[in-house]
Amino acid sequence: MKFLDEFRAPESCRRLLERIRAAASREWTIMEVCGGQTHGLLRYGIDQELGGCVRLVHGPGCPVCVTPLESIDFAITLARRDDTLLASFGDMLRVPGSRESLLQVRAATGNVRVVYSPLDAVTLAQKTPDKQIVFFAVGFETTTPATALAVQQASRLGLKNFSLLVSHVRVLPAMELLAGDPGNGINGFLAAGHVCTVGGFDTYEEFTARYKLPVVVTGFEPVDLLTGILECVEQLERHEATVANCYSRSARREGNRAALSLIDAIYEPCDRPWRGLGVVPMGGMRLRAEWAEWDAQRRFQQEMPPVAEPAECRSGEVLTGRIKPPDCECFATRCTPESPLGAPMVSAEGACAAYYRYALARRDPRTR
Amino acid sequence: MCLAIPGCVIQWNETDSPFASAVVEFAGVRREVNMALVPEAREGDYVLVHAGVAISCIDPEEARKVFETLHELALADEKAHAEAAEADRDEEPGANA
Numbered sequence: 002m003k004f005l006d007e008f009r010a011p012e013s014c015r016r017l018l019e020r021i022r023a024a025a026s027r028e029w030t031i032m033e034v035c036g037g038q039t040h041g042l043l044r045y046g047i048d049q050e051l052g053g054c055v056r057l058v059h060g061p062g063c064p065v066c067v068t069p070l071e072s073i074d075f076a077i078t079l080a081r082r083d084d085t086l087l088a089s090f091g092d093m094l095r096v097p098g099s100r101e102s103l104l105q106v107r108a109a110t111g112n113v114r115v116v117y118s119p120l121d122a123v124t125l126a127q128k129t130p131d132k133q134i135v136f137f138a139v140g141f142e143t144t145t146p147a148t149a150l151a152v153q154q155a156s157r158l159g160l161k162n163f164s165l166l167v168s169h170v171r172v173l174p175a176m177e178l179l180a181g182d183p184g185n186g187i188n189g190f191l192a193a194g195h196v197c198t199v200g201g202f203d204t205y206e207e208f209t210a211r212y213k214l215p216v217v218v219t220g221f222e223p224v225d226l227l228t229g230i231l232e233c234v235e236q237l238e239r240h241e242a243t244v245a246n247c248y249s250r251s252a253r254r255e256g257n258r259a260a261l262s263l264i265d266a267i268y269e270p271c272d273r274p275w276r277g278l279g280v281v282p283m284g285g286m287r288l289r290a291e292w293a294e295w296d297a298q299r300r301f302q303q304e305m306p307p308v309a310e311p312a313e314c315r316s317g318e319v320l321t322g323r324i325k326p327p328d329c330e331c332f333a334t335r336c337t338p339e340s341p342l343g344a345p346m347v348s349a350e351g352a353c354a355a356y357y358r359y360a361l362a363r364r365d366p367r368t369r
Numbered sequence: 370m371c372l373a374i375p376g377c378v379i380q381w382n383e384t385d386s387p388f389a390s391a392v393v394e395f396a397g398v399r400r401e402v403n404m405a406l407v408p409e410a411r412e413g414d415y416v417l418v419h420a421g422v423a424i425s426c427i428d429p430e431e432a433r434k435v436f437e438t439l440h441e442l443a444l445a446d447e448k449a450h451a452e453a454a455e456a457d458r459d460e461e462p463g464a465n466a
Contacts, residue, residue, distance in 0.1 A: 002396045004375040004415055004427055013439050020442060037371050064371075090420075118421025120403055140420075143371040147422040150405055153387040195371040198417065198425045221372075228435060250432040251417055251425045259386075260406045260424060350371075 004250070008222030017227035018050050024234050025054035030186050031233050032179070032322050034172055035141075035193035036063035036350025037221050043359040045223045047230075055230055058186075058322035059355075061175050062193065064140045064168075065092045065348035066320060067275040070308040072168045073098040076137050079166070079301065080106045080113050086129065087166075088122035089137040091115045095338075095347040099308045119144075119151035119165075126155065126163035135297045138165040143195040145169050145286060146260040149267040152288070152295050164297040169286035170273060172196050173204055178281055179321060180212040187322070189215040189233040194225070194248035199264075201256025205244045213242045220248040267292055274307065276344060277317035314343035319352050326356040333357060373419035375427055376402070378412050393418060 007013075033039060039059045042048050048057045061067050077098050080087040087103070094104040094115065107113035116122050119136050126134040138148040148165060155163040172193060179185055192205060197218045205216045215236040219229030229247040236243065246252055264286075273285020288296045298305065310317070313331055318324040326332050326345070336342040338354060345351030376393040383390045386405040393402040393416060403422045410416050416423035 002375065003377075004432060007436065013436070016439060016442055016446065019446070035371055118403075120421050141371055143373070143419055143424065146406055146424065147403075147420045150387045150403060150422060157387065193371060195373050195417070195419060195424065198373075224435065224439075228438075249434070250428050253425075257406055257425055259408065263406070 005222060008220070008224040010224065014045075014223045014227055017224065017231055021051060021227065021231050021234055022054050024231065024238055026238060028053055028056055029188045029234055029237050030056045030058055031189045031191060031230060032058045032060045032187045033191040033193075033219070034060035034062040034176060035191075035196065035221075036066070036348070036352070036355075037195075038062065038191060038193065038219065038226060039352050040350060040355045040359075041221050041223065041226055043355040045226075046359075046363065047223065047226055049363075051230070055234060058325070059319070059352040060179060060190075060322055061275060061278060061320040063320075063345060063348050063350040063352070064144070064170055065090075065096055066316065066344040066351050067170060067175075067277060068093070068096070068139050068168045068344070069274045069276050069305075070099050070310065071274075071305040072166065073103070074100075074308060075298070075303055075305050076135075076166055077101060077103060077106050078303065079135050079297065081110060082112070082133075085133045085135060086112050086114055086125065087135050087137060088114045088116045088125055090139065092349050093137055093139060095341065096344045097341055097347075119148045120154065123151050123154045123158070123160070123163060126160050127158065130162060133162050133164070133300075136163070136165050137168070139168045139170075141170060141172055141193065141196050142200040142264070143193075143198070145264050145268060146199060146257075149263045152267050152292055153263075155295065156292075164295050164300050165288070166297040167268075167287055168273075169268065170275060170281075171270060171284055171286065173208065174281050174284040175275060175278060177208065178278060178284075180208070180214060182321075185322070187214065188237055189217070189242075191219040191226075191229050191233065192216050194218060194220040194252055197246075197248065197252040197256065199257050199260045201254055201261070202244055202246060202252065203254050209242050209244050215242045216244045218244070218246045218248050218252050220251070275320075276310070277320035311342055316343035316345050316353070319345055326353040327360070329353075333361060371419065373417040373424060375415050376400075376418055378404075378410050378414050378416055380412060384408070391423075393423070
């Protein structure tokens with residue numbers, strides 16, 4: 002496929018690996034904050050190839066993994082109602098709530114529908130007028146415009162049976178939280194290419210100035226990942242900290258203006274609890290007051306009291322890069338994709354799932 | 370979650386946002402995609418599609434630059450290797466004899 006295959010070419014990757022090894026005078030710690038990148042790094046063995054030059058730590062880059070338990074429990078409550086269909090990305094289904102998962106509720110009630118796009122949930126609402134359709138709106142800035150479009154479409158169609166359970170999160174406030182922790186040990190960040198495609202990266206300039214950490218906007222294919230890592234290492238070696246764009250075929254400084262004005266019309270930033278991180282100031286999005294009738298929480302008059310995490314699961318430390326998944330005693334023993342303790346083991350983009358899938362298979366000594 | 374796939378715009382169907390749409394082809398598979406966020410896309414352009422919505426037009430010129438840089442790296446490496454080989458030959462005993 003054009004714009005994919007050439008970015009996976011082994012010869013280009015080999016050359017970039019050599020460059021990174023030659024450039025690094027010590028081991029640098031670089032964090033990515035996108036689950037798609039986490040999986041790319043593990044899948045292609047880039048983390049292994051760069052041992053000794055770059056230590057890759059994985060940030061809270063999986064929106065499914067940071068969706069708070071109380072939101073999942075609320076979604077489950079809705080899916081247990083006779084008058085409601087809960088529409089969700091497939092990723093969300095196996096994430097354990099405090100008592101059960103949406104997958105289990107789907108088996109019991111049939112009231113959970115997996116959709117590829119939030120706009121498919123609007124179509125479902127048109128076709129199913131006797132049911133309330135609630136779309137579980139999780140995701141970073143990449144996904145927020147799609148759910149905003151769903152609200153606009155539902156409004157234009159005059160649908161009274163469509164609403165959103167909004168759990169959207171914003172990446173930069175979480176990066177600030179991590180960068181502000183003096184013990185984080187992070188030397189630089191790879192910024193998520195598709196988040197920046199929507200949101201731009203001018204907002205990162207203040208961040209690099211404040212924390213003196215390079216931020217490199219990076220894509221997802223091996224050539225993209227290695228180009229981003231090389232830029233980050235070269236900046237670190239030169240004692241520089243700037244925002245660089247290594248995903249310029251898609252991400253532009255000012256972002257996608259149409260998407261940003263759409264988000265701004267429908268949503269506003271708010272404080273939001275992230276699973277594993279606690280409340281992130283301005284770390285979430287909520288519907289603006291004028292769109293409140295599309296808010297499932299309001300429609301179903303539901304409070305979401307905080308729910309305690311299972312004590313055994315160390316996903317909070319995984320999500321903040323303090324430990325790697327195999328450091329957890331439960332990894333691949335009491336916690337597996339079939340029987341997960343926490344979200345990062347089941348989400349397609351969770352760090353624990355990535356190590357389980359790729360690092361275990363290659364008998365990486367780090368996975369015991 | 371933030372996965373987005375490049376596809377080629379085949380035909381615009383509707384230009385009225387939020388229902389703007391086009392047929393987009395991904396490795397031979399055609400799908401209807403929401404185009405509200407990329408009104409500038411023309412047929413034949415590549416767009417990145419996430420959750421049924423095109424979020425950007427791919428800039429082919431910028432994509433090419435990555436490989437130009439890689440090509441320059443390759444040339445620099447070759448030159449360095451050639452120079453190293455030259456230096457090795459010079460150091461060989463009797464090479465100047």
